[in-house]
Amino acid sequence: MESVNKTAIDSASTVFEKVGEDYIGSKSRFGDILIGAPYSEAFVKAYANERKDVLVIPQTIEYTAFLHNEEMKKVAKSGQEAIKDRAQARRDEIVEQSKADVEKLSNYGDGVRYVTGTGSVATCKVEFVVNSDKRAVVALLKGLRTGKVYAKGIAKAAPDDCFNVHIGKAIALRRALGLAVPDEYLNAPQPTEVRVGDVVEGHAVKDTALVISDDAWPPISGVWVPLKYARQYEFRIIDDSREGVVD
Structure with a gap:
């Protein structure tokens, strides 16, 4: 069995190992699979339909030994770090996109024109109500003259998601305006790198804490x-809005 697996692995262009519900990438001649990264069954099926020589191996004793030897552990760790870096970079892009979106949709702070139910048009200012404790943002379209709320949109982070006020504002404002919400706002990658200004919580105790720089006054x-301690103990990031923090 070992020789059969080794031959199959050597001849394949891409190799996945099924571990639990995930498929772990362990080889790719095309360079488009991150070594050590987990992939879903749907992804593997779609990938196999577009590529040749894709090998999926059940978790056998022989193959597990091959994949998990010391050299492969180093490769797998490198792959996991790469996918974390990519996820963080993508989230950063989405946050910046959200900020620009809010600025543009609110006419750079000069207000928006909202068509009322009677067919008239009201010039409205955009107001946001942020509740970090409830992990929610509400966008209100208020008439400049009347102060009447003509429309509102709500965005609320899922229990396991990291809250970000900028993404929340973009979602809430689009819903208030009756616009489609881009999928990347709703399915942004979770942050993978703790930074100054983040709000984190421990694993054993759910107390929250603000992350400060190592040499800052408390x-x-x-x-x-x-x-350094937030990173060392791998505290979970629950809010990466980081308002007022300059990178």
């Missing part, structure tokens, strides 16, 4: 944690 109030 805030007068509130719970805080130095950046």
Whole structure:
């Protein structure tokens, strides 16, 4: 069996190993699969339909030994780091896209024209109500003259998602305006790198803390944690809005 697996692996262009519900990429001549990264069954099926010589191997003793030897562990770790970096970079792009979207849709702060139910047009200012504790953002379209709320949109982070006020504002404003919400806003990758200004929580204790730089003076109030410890103990990021933080 070992020789059969080795021959199959050597001849294949791309190799996945099924581990639990995931398929772990372990080889790719095309360079479009991250070594050590998990892929879904749907992805593997679609990928196999577009490529030749794709091999999916059940988790056998022989193959597991091949995949999990010390050399492959290093390769797998490198692949996991690469996919984390890519996810963080993509989230950063989506946050910046959200900021620009809100600015443009609100006419750069000069208000928006909203068609009322009677067919008339009301000039409205955009107001946001942010509740970080409830992980929600509400966008209100208020008439400049009347102060009447003509429309509102709501965005709320899922329990397991990291809250980001900028993405939330973009979603809420689009819903208030009756516009489609881009899929990337609804399915943004989760952050993978703790940064100064993030709000984090521990694994054993669900207390939240603000991440500060290692050499900064602690805030007068509130719970805080130095950046090095937040990274060392891999605290979970629950809010990466980082408002007021300059990179």
